Amino acid sequence: MMSQNLVALNEPYSMVSESYKMFSTNLNYTNRKKENNVILFTSTTTEEGKTISVANTAISYAKAGKKVLLIEGDLRKARIHEVFGLNVAPGLSDLLLGKKRLPEVVKTVEDIKNLHILTSGNFIADPTEILSSYAFDSFIDQVKQEFDIILIDAPPVLSVTDTVIISRVTDGVVLIIAMKETKKEAVKQAKKVLEKVEANILGVLMTKSERKMNKAYDYYQPDKKKNKTS
Template sequence: MNRIASKNGLEPDYWAKEAYKTLRSNIQFLGDDIQVITFTSCTPNKENTNVSFKLAESFVKTGKRLLLIDADLRESALHKPQQNKEGKKGLTHYLTNQCGIGDVIIPSDVEDVDLILAGTKETDTTELLGQQKFEEMIGRLRNSYDYIFINTPPVGVYIDSAIVAGVSDGVVIVIESNAINRRFAKEAKEQLEASKCRILGVVLYKAQLGRKRFLLK
């Protein structure tokens, strides 16, 4: 869906910001019915989390309000030790009826971007995410945010992403360049298609074309 180049004479951060602006515009061009977006990868990494958060930062600059949900209940990329010490509750607490939805929404350090952390590490993640309570939660939150981004485990390893994609309006696959082969990426794509969710596109991470270094960070 998007690539970013580092060119002579300009800082890489400049091109990263421009790439996210382009990615933001591409999503907006898809229409107002694309509100809840699942972000996944093919292999275990934090790229989809990085991309979704940077994209959220780009969206708020246009006056949008966003919610970022960490639905990687196996190996959270957003979980911070200090939030554990403060007793912050997360998605697993809500899905297991330990608290209400208002107890798990916390502000991020970016204005107009809220977070729902994963919560406690779970093993029965497919059962938690597949229950009606999760789908109903997403339905309620649609009324409070312009966009909802949901980070999930790698679709090439776990089925969780396909389950979450089923209650989303679309899914973005983040692929690290030269990290996986074409066959594996195709199988991941087919698994998502089985959930009947619309695949919005692919973000190629750390891609290199010719002598130019392409880096989405």
């Protein structure tokens, strides 16, 4: 069963859903010169709403007519498959290890046209090696030819090195921040880590807003001048 927090699907006319539509539009505008967008979503730590945010953004893109591939890139603590009620395996790990081909692992979701999901696959203790591999780079090159937009749900950037490794093949990064919960120092550190590897920070998506007009989520549009958080 799919999560009720998929507001872009379950509450398409709500202010929250509109926020995701606007955010995806802003990302499109920021990255408009790219023919194929590979965008990584990360956070400073867990429980900041990252997975739900990237899932709703993916749905917004799909409903706008984009052919979307949503990748469950957190191979340690995968959650995308739970959000959409899918089996975790086979998936990305099986593909990169040569056990499956792409058509065998990409899943679709009933009632969401244009959305394709690649779950994390069978568990591996240390995914850094396969994420650093030529197989991963080749996989990204392949899906860029087949999809309009690729969104990656990556681990929190301050928790493991996986996110930094994945960022090398992306066009940009979105940082998830929980209002009144995420520490300012954590945000600064996350920004520092991403900038050190020359990741293109497209913008910030703020979750858990207490504003009455948007009780669950808010958005910050990407900085059009610097394409980086302030």
